[in-house]
Amino acid sequence: MGRKEGKREKTKGELRRLERALLSLAYITVLFLFSVLPGSPSAPGPGKPRTLPCLTRHFIGRKEDVEKIIAKLRTDRLRMIEIISPPGMGKTQVAISVSHSLKIREPTLFVIYVERLDKLTDICGEILDRLHCRPWSISDDLISQAKRKLLELQEDTVIVLDNTEDVQGKEVDREFDDFAEWLVKSAPKVQLMITTRQDVGFVSADIHKVQLEPLDVNLSVELLRRLEVSCSEKQVKVLGELCGGIPLLLVNCACLLKDGFNPEVLIQELRNNPIGLLKFNAKEIYDALGRFVTMFSENLIKTLIVLSVFPSTFSPKDIEFLFDDQLQLETVKTKMLKCTLLQKMNDQKLGLHPLLQAYCRTERESLDMVEVGCNAQSKFNEHYLDLLKSLSKTFITKNSARDAIETLRDQKVNIMEALKNCFEDANDADQPGQAIDVVNSTEVLDFLAKVLSPPKECADLYRKCCDIAKTSDDKRRHAESLNSLGFRRLCDVGHSKDEPEGIRVTLEMFQEAHDIRKTLPEEDQKCQTHAHTISKLGLCHVLQVTVFFSCGKWERQEAKCKQ
Numbered sequence: 026m027g028r029k030e031g032k033r034e035k036t037k038g039e040l041r042r043l044e045r046a047l048l049s050l051a052y053i054t055v056l057f058l059f060s061v062l063p064g065s066p067s068a069p070g071p072g073k074p075r076t077l078p079c080l081t082r083h084f085i086g087r088k089e090d091v092e093k094i095i096a097k098l099r100t101d102r103l104r105m106i107e108i109i110s111p112p113g114m115g116k117t118q119v120a121i122s123v124s125h126s127l128k129i130r131e132p133t134l135f136v137i138y139v140e141r142l143d144k145l146t147d148i149c150g151e152i153l154d155r156l157h158c159r160p161w162s163i164s165d166d167l168i169s170q171a172k173r174k175l176l177e178l179q180e181d182t183v184i185v186l187d188n189t190e191d192v193q194g195k196e197v198d199r200e201f202d203d204f205a206e207w208l209v210k211s212a213p214k215v216q217l218m219i220t221t222r223q224d225v226g227f228v229s230a231d232i233h234k235v236q237l238e239p240l241d242v243n244l245s246v247e248l249l250r251r252l253e254v255s256c257s258e259k260q261v262k263v264l265g266e267l268c269g270g271i272p273l274l275l276v277n278c279a280c281l282l283k284d285g286f287n288p289e290v291l292i293q294e295l296r297n298n299p300i301g302l303l304k305f306n307a308k309e310i311y312d313a314l315g316r317f318v319t320m321f322s323e324n325l326i327k328t329l330i331v332l333s334v335f336p337s338t339f340s341p342k343d344i345e346f347l348f349d350d351q352l353q354l355e356t357v358k359t360k361m362l363k364c365t366l367l368q369k370m371n372d373q374k375l376g377l378h379p380l381l382q383a384y385c386r387t388e389r390e391s392l393d394m395v396e397v398g399c400n401a402q403s404k405f406n407e408h409y410l411d412l413l414k415s416l417s418k419t420f421i422t423k424n425s426a427r428d429a430i431e432t433l434r435d436q437k438v439n440i441m442e443a444l445k446n447c448f449e450d451a452n453d454a455d456q457p458g459q460a461i462d463v464v465n466s467t468e469v470l471d472f473l474a475k476v477l478s479p480p481k482e483c484a485d486l487y488r489k490c491c492d493i494a495k496t497s498d499d500k501r502r503h504a505e506s507l508n509s510l511g512f513r514r515l516c517d518v519g520h521s522k523d524e525p526e527g528i529r530v531t532l533e534m535f536q537e538a539h540d541i542r543k544t545l546p547e548e549d550q551k552c553q554t555h556a557h558t559i560s561k562l563g564l565c566h567v568l569q570v571t572v573f574f575s576c577g578k579w580e581r582q583e584a585k586c587k588q
């Protein structure tokens with residue numbers, strides 16, 4: 026009995042398996058037939074939504090860009106849209122978002138989306154495939170076939186080609202650019218949209234270029250939050266700023282954090298050595314940056330390296346000293362803006378993207394541009410130290426002093442960068458000393474101590490000078506730097522009678538400067554700085570006595586003596 030039932034159960038199980046297998050086979054057959062039979066009601070016709078890639082679940086911002094592109098395509102009827110930016114800025118996602126929106130708003134519109142392919146024939150094959158023009162033989166000229174088919178089209182069609190930089194712009198082989206130009210000029214029913222890291226090699230008034238800007242800080246922070254990173258709110262904000270609005274970097278940082286990377290170390294590395302961080306932890310971005318930079322001509326890479334010596338944004342006037350003449354400057358500037366190597370900022374200044382700038386600084390050696398970089402940096406240092414000296418000279422009359430203060434505020438980052446470069450220059454032992462001499466000179470000291478803001482930054486600068494001079498056992502410069510640091514402190518404590526401790530520390534600084542100076546040969550003691558040290562030392566003594574009285578210590582001391 027038991028055996029009989031067991032056998033029946035076994036047969037039932039086998040029947041169920043067979044039934045399932047038959048059903049799956051029927052399902053696959055139906056799917057296959059629907060997908061190959063042209064004209065079949067459910068066939069995946071060109072531009073059907075399911076031929077489009079999915080938009081990332083965390084897509085954020087970019088509404089304006091998407092709407093503008095749609096308007097340019099469908100309202101203004103422009104023939105081609107070029108979405109251009111350095112790697113990882115979100116071009117592909119914007120193109121996907123535009124494609125989905127187009128299909129939702131105009132279901133009958135054909136949208137053909139072709140993902141990254143590196144040969145024009147493959148792209149054309151893919152287009153023919155989407156237009157149901159298979160089969161063809163290998164020997165067919167796919168480019169001519171595609172052109173013929175696109176000319177015959179009766180319906181409005183948008184062709185989206187993603188990441189075309191690898192096919193376009195070859196100096197000898199202009200095949201892709203020619204094909205795109207032909208589409209723009211000759212295929213009335215077709216509009217083209219490409220995403221690329223490199224500008225196309227032809228000019229037309231029918232092209233609309235969209236240069237994707239980095240996401241703003243709020244959106245960056247929002248994206249990190251949506252990606253559920255495990256760190257404090259404060260750390261999320263800092264990370265949002267440090268990622269420079271590059272979605273790919275934000276996504277990678279979020280993944281690192283999720284995998285347990287320490288948020289504080291991540292912040293520190295993004296600040297100090299972003300390229301090192303990427304090289305070992307986000308190789309995809311590091312490699313993409315490398316491919317992006319090396320795609321340009323040697324001359325453009327040279328200019329990139331040269332401009333990367335600027336720590337932040339700059340005006341065309343700021344970079345004048347790096348070029349032979351205005352024509353050269355304007356030509357290079359326009360070229361770089363055109364291919365998104367440079368960005369126009371809100372304040373009309375120009376800037377390299379922070380990650381690109383960091384790449385050009387860190388990878389001079391692998392780009393074979395060490396000499397170019399060093400020369401540019403020397404020029405930069407010299408230019409900004411000269412500027413500091415000349416501004417200090419004009420810090421005299423009311424009007425010229427106002428101009429000097431304004432220029433210092435505007436150029437502070439560059440001047441401080443030049444000083445930092447000189448202090449840290451390992452190749453030229455004279456550089457730190459020469460920079461120390463500049464900032465300790467009477468006029469520059471007077472200017473910086475009174476104007477450089479916040480005052481702590483000025484104090485840190487002179488403290489750094491003290492440390493460098495002390496470490497290299499350079500007594501003259503050590504005495505001079507102590508004198509400068511003391512003077513900076515005096516600018517504050519001289520007005521603050523409630524700070525006896527501050528005055529005592531300042532007095533000790535001048536005293537140390539004085540004592541060090543006394544160990545130097547006689548001729549080194551006959552100088553303006555030493556006279557300054559002595560006079561300020563005297564002033565500190567006077568201040569100390571004043572504070573002593575004003576604090577009521579004198580009365581207390583007197584009372585003690587009388588007792």
Ligand SMILES: Nc1ncnc2c1ncn2[C@@H]1O[C@H](COP(=O)(O)OP(=O)(O)OP(=O)(O)O)[C@@H](O)[C@H]1O
Binds near residue numbers: 085087118188221313
């Ligand atoms: N607006 C956005 N919101 C959220 N995530 C985004 C956004 N844009 C891009 N991303 C994410 O950033 C990453 C890079 O985006 P995308 O591939 O679109 O950049 P790209 O500019 O096309 O880069 P490439 O030059 O390498 O082709 C992807 O992981 C994507 O999910």
Ligand SMILES: [Mg+2]
Binds near residue numbers: 187188220
């Ligand atoms: Mg892309």
